Each structure stands twice: as C-alpha cells, then as structure tokens.
Amino acid sequence: xxxxxxxxxDVQVIDPQLLPETIEESLPEQVFVVGKKASELDxxxxxxxxxxxxxxxxxxxxxxxxxxxxCDTELQRIxxxxxxxxxxxxxxxxxxxxxxxxxxxxxxxxxxTLSRSTIDVGADCTVDPQVVLDExxxxxxxxxxxxxxxxxxxxxxxxxxxRLERYSVLWLSNPHASYSLxxxxxxxxxxxxxAVGHTxxxxxxxxxxxxxxxDEVPLEVxxxxxARLDIVxxxxxxxxxxFVAEMQKLGGAxxxxxxxxxxxxxxxxxxxxxxxxxxxxxxxxSKEMTGLSLVDACGFIYELKNAVHTxxxxxxxKLDGEEGDEYAPSLAQKEFAKNLVGTLASGFGSPEAxxxxxxxxxxxxQLNKLVDIDRGxxxxxxxxxxxxxxxGVDGKVAALAAAExxxxxxxxxxxxxxxxxxxxxxxxxxxxxxxxxxxxxVIIAVG
Numbered sequence: 034x035x036x037x038x039x040x041x042x043d044v045q046v047i048d049p050q051l052l053p054e055t056i057e058e059s060l061p062e063q064v065f066v067v068g069k070k071a072s073e074l075d076x077x078x079x080x081x082x083x084x085x086x087x088x089x090x091x092x093x094x095x096x097x098x099x100x101x102x103x104c105d106t107e108l109q110r111i112x113x114x115x116x117x118x119x120x121x122x123x124x125x126x127x128x129x130x131x132x133x134x135x136x137x138x139x140x141x142x143x144x145x146t147l148s149r150s151t152i153d154v155g156a157d158c159t160v161d162p163q164v165v166l167d168e169x170x171x172x173x174x175x176x177x178x179x180x181x182x183x184x185x186x187x188x189x190x191x192x193x194x195x196r197l198e199r200y201s202v203l204w205l206s207n208p209h210a211s212y213s214l215x216x217x218x219x220x221x222x223x224x225x226x227x228a229v230g231h232t233x234x235x236x237x238x239x240x241x242x243x244x245x246x247x248d249e250v251p252l253e254v255x256x257x258x259x260a261r262l263d264i265v266x267x268x269x270x271x272x273x274x275x276f277v278a279e280m281q282k283l284g285g286a287x288x289x290x291x292x293x294x295x296x297x298x299x300x301x302x303x304x305x306x307x308x309x310x311x312x313x314x315x316x317x318x319s320k321e322m323t324g325l326s327l328v329d330a331c332g333f334i335y336e337l338k339n340a341v342h343t344x345x346x347x348x349x350x351k352l353d354g355e356e357g358d359e360y361a362p363s364l365a366q367k368e369f370a371k372n373l374v375g376t377l378a379s380g381f382g383s384p385e386a387x388x389x390x391x392x393x394x395x396x397x398x399q400l401n402k403l404v405d406i407d408r409g410x411x412x413x414x415x416x417x418x419x420x421x422x423x424x425g426v427d428g429k430v431a432a433l434a435a436a437e438x439x440x441x442x443x444x445x446x447x448x449x450x451x452x453x454x455x456x457x458x459x460x461x462x463x464x465x466x467x468x469x470x471x472x473x474x475v476i477i478a479v480g
Contacts, residue, residue: 062096063096063098063116065100065241067099067100068101070102070105071102071103071106074108074111078111079110081093081114093113093114095113096114097114098116098241099112099115099117099118100151100179101155102119103121103123104120104123107135108135108138109142111142111147116149118143118146118150118151119151119152119177120139120151120152121153121154122153122154122155122158122160123136129160130161131164132160132164132165137168140168140172140174141172144172151174151176151177152168152175152176152177153177154179156181162196162199162200162203163203166200166203166210166214173211174212175212175215176213176214176215177215178193178200178215179245180245180246180249181193185254186254187257189254190250194258197217197258197261197262200217201217202265205217205266205270206269215246216242216246219242221266224266224276225276225280227273227276228280299328302327302328302331303327310331312334312438312440314431315434315437316330316331317330318424318426345363345366345369346363349366351364352364370449371450372449374445374446374450374451378451384451387446388451391443391452392456395443395455397414398439399417399435399436400436400440400456403436403437406429406433406436413429414432417435440455443456
C-alpha cells in the first residue's frame, strides 16, 4: 500500500516490504504499517531487544500503527515502537465462519499490552460478522472494515459494501454496543454535524481514517458507499429528521444538566458561604445594598477585586526570574504599593501619623476583634449596629463586613511596608458552659 495521495500530515502508510526490521527515530512522527505477520512482529521485537542489549541507553518511541497484522502464528511479542495494533481476522481452519484460536489469544496479548488495539476485517474475511462483533464486545475492541486493494471503481468495492452493510445492520441494532465500527462511526459523526447546521469540509479529520478510507477512494466511489450506508441508516434509525431530533435531545439534556449544576453550585455557595468566600459578610452586606442575589453579590465583589489584580498584572507583571507563586505581587507592584503608602504618609504628615490613623481605623472597625465578633464573644460596636439598622442586616454581619473591608485596606498597607501585620488580636477564650443543674448531663454552649 502506497502513501495516501494528497496527504501532507505526519502520518504515512508504508509498504511493509520497504520497512526495515528496526524503525529508527529518524522516521516521521507517526507511520502506519500494513500487512505484517505476527511472526514478523516477533522478529522486529527481537531485533529491538538486541539493540537495547547492545546499547542500554537506546529507547524506542511508540509511533508506529501496525494494521491488518496477519496471525500466521499466535502473537508472542509486540514491537517496542508499536503505538496501535490492528489484527486481521483469521478464520478457523475447520470452520471458516468461526474465529481461529490463535487469533483470539493474539487479541488477548494485544489488549493487555497496548491501549489502542482493533479487530481489522480484511476483504477476504469469511467469518460470520456476528461472531466478529461478539468478540469485539467481549474484549471491548473497535472493529475496522478495511477496504480492498485499489478501490478505484464502484465494481471493485461492491463486495466490500455488502459486507459493510451486514456489519452496519448488526451494529446499529445493538444500542448498547461498547465498541465502534469504522468507517460507519465516522460517517455518523458527519451526519450529526450536518444536523446541527455544520457541513464539514471533510468527512473526518482523523488522519488514520483519512489514510485508510477516504484518501484512497475516488469521490464517485465514496458517494456510492455513502448512499448505500444511507439506506441502512434510514431503515435502522431514520432519515435526516432522526439526526436533528437526536441533536435537539442532546442539546436539551446538556442545557438541563448545566441548569442543574448551576442550581447545585448556588445552593452550595449559599450553604457554605463562610467557608468558601474570604469576605462572606462583605458579600452579605453588598447583597442588601445592591439588591443582588447572594451569588451575584459574590461575583460583584470577586470581579471588583479581580479587576484590580488583572490591571496590576497587565501593567506591572512579574519579570523573568522573579520568585513567588502566581498570586504573589511582582516587585513592580510592591514598589507601586510603597509609593502609594509614601504618598498617603505625606498626606497625613508622617509615616507615624499614617500608622496611627490605621490603628484608629482598625479599632473603630473592630478588625482587631474580628474573630471574637464571629464567635459571639464580643458584641458589635454602636456604629456597626447603626449601620446594620440602615442596611437591614444583623448587627454581627455589619460589624464583620466593615472589618473585612478594612482588612483589604490593611493588605495594601502591608504590601507597601507601612505595617508589618494587619493586626488581628489573639482571640479571647469562650466562657465555660453553665450546667442547668448539679445532676444534669446536658451542656449548653454559649455563643
């Protein structure tokens, strides 16, 4: 088999007679070799093994697709460069409609060694199609119906089309098949694409499929094969309306699934807001101030914060060689923060005055009592309670929201070097629970 006409990709079909016993890495990235025998693959493996023995550092890259491998004997060893392996169906000597045992055992070795193995049905195959498909089902192997040599006229592919029709009927009538049937599966993908309004330029983009099927067949012959397949598909599944209906059902199912996932994420966020969001009370307060849903309020705060980081990373990115994870500010960003803090310090009269202003803000916002407010050990300030009444939220929420917002300001001051720590105080101990009676075993936790 010669190289497929018009193919300029990195996959080639190579005549086995022209292939050396060992494939060196100087060959193209992927090659497709057809017509080898199991005994020849064993010899290739031995040659490769000998090469490694002679040169232990030598490695063989898996880049060769072996197709239509004839089981002249039971497959013993698979070449070290094999990326995929297609075994040609071999009939039993006593019953040409059944599979040969050596072929079945060869399949077991192939599936245990490579993740990409297929059953290749040759043009001269006499085995009952149902037997082949049953074996494919049992070993979860895809089936390929290989074209005859020189498929240049309609007459030359007539027997192939009849075989393809028989296999297609059996495959389409089995809705639970765990394997694919090539080239039918590729043509079905094409018809589904057409059903959603997209007519692909080529029937398939799969290079293996193109080399084995489409590139070798003239347009007239290809159209004849498609027309015959359309008859089978119409009978077993339906016409174009079937593909449109299936794509509509698929689209509806995807939309429903996305809707269910969105609803699940919303519920998860609502139930676990405090553990999933760094400023949950600022989100709650924003929800009341804006009238947004809780989820949209989360997005609102996130996008405001993310916008700042995006702009900083765009104009003041890390330079090559700078250390730190992707969330750590760059040296340029740190320098900008220092300049910003310096400007603020000048406005306050001195760096010390800025720090004093920060301490006052930290205390008034109760940032220094953030954990204790959250635990109920410390009550919200009068200012927080007044803000809570105006917003229509719980006093604890208003106090924590204010503290979280001030904490964001503190992070800027910390990066700018004005303060070394944002200043969260050590939490106070929670009071011991009081038992309701000397003999009571029930403990009521306060806060």
